[in-house]
Amino acid sequence: TMEYDGVEGLSDMPLFGMSYKLPKEYSEIKWYGMGPEENYIDRVHGSRLGIFESDVEKNMSQYVIPQECGNRVGTRWAEITDKTGFGMKVSGDIPFEFSALPYTVSEIESAYHHYELPKSHCTALNINMIQMGVGGDDSWGAPTHDEYLVRSNKKYVFTYTLEANI
Template identity: 50%
Template sequence: YSVGADGSVRVEMSYDKVEGMPELPDFGMVFTLPVEYDGIEYYGLGGCDNYWDRQQGARLGIFSSRAAEEFVPYLRPQECGNHCGVRWFRVTDRRGRGLELFGDVPFEASALPYNAHELENARHPYDLPQAHHTYLRASAGQSGVGGDDTWGAPVLDEYTVKNESRRFVFCFRGI
């Protein structure tokens, strides 16, 4: 972490390849914020969630929503709400206070009322707990969603995050 004179924090993450390990599902960082910080505004690919292998229908622009609206109530809860090509991503409370993520190169980001553990352990949306936090994620990229057919096709190789040494740099600041 490096703190700038303007109060921004530069985060530099690195990963050294570990022999024998599989692909990474994601390479990023999650911030846990109070649930009141649920207003989202970002400049990136939207108006709906998109992934490395599912971004052709997304358009570049400035979008806004709420963390609860980013959750997709699939029959079985799962990863959702990701946005690719993000230039900046803000999460604020009703008074406009919050956190802004930004970087020198586009990254991926999301803000949801549930963490990965809660999503993975719920069998149905009604099994999810009452929201107590907003989980803000900044990512160098996560694996695609796969499923090119209805028989559970895996993610195509070109859309997986390989077990390779990598680096991710982004910044955040209070607003």
């Protein structure tokens, strides 16, 4: 269980959650949530609820500049395994958001081109109660709408379970 009581006067948070580095062999993902493509709280209307499968390499969107990607909202459970099915399962008390990528956030943010990304050495698993929306409703760089921001003065409580999936 994660708890944040909220603090007045701070800027909005990008997300409320945790990140883990798993062995790169944990490359297979299966989830019950919104999909099949990446989606965010303000970009979920083209998604549908279901059970989907992918792998961490395919989860890395090929945007011109590497950036945050691969998020899934409304997730009830997610399995991250190796090719034999050994791995872990994440489940939440409430629907949560997650992504599983071949690079950490800092590796993605440090690259301006895809060829600048290092050789993958892990699977970066991100489990979030909430992540801010994407914004950009127009070609002029519109900010994220207020209802899709993660306010720093709000209280957040998030409980999830990690279990071996053998």
